[in-house]
Amino acid sequence: MKETPQETKIQHNLQAGILTIDGFLGKDTRHFHEIIKADSRALIELEITQQQIADRMEYFTTEAFENYDGAVMIDDIYRVEYRSVRGKIICPFGHSGVFRKGEIILYNQFKKLTVSWTPLSIHMIREHCFFEGKGSKYRLEPAELKAALYDEDQG
């Protein structure tokens, strides 16, 4: 499969030192198409869609963002904190618009699982099914993420 100029640009944007110091690929040597394909398959096995995951992350992010003073307890299970970072970032896939830098840390105290993401992570999952490369700082394993975002009944 021949890469289009747009795809070449995306693969470049994902490298370390282009949009962020660490980039989005970690130690993963796969093309972003391959990463996306593998994670799409994982979602099918998990019987969840990228939209459902993104909606759930958005829900926690909004709740945490509205609470400026540290962590907030949500639904008696999830402790969620928004840590703000100065600056904005653009989507490496070439969408217009900017995303707030910052980090959301969610602890599922029932399952004792912690996951963290950024506002851009939500966008990349919703629009691109991109969970980042293995070893990337905000790489989210679909199974782990799903487990952390839901309680026993749903997860």
Ligand SMILES: [Zn+2]
């Ligand atoms: Zn995008």
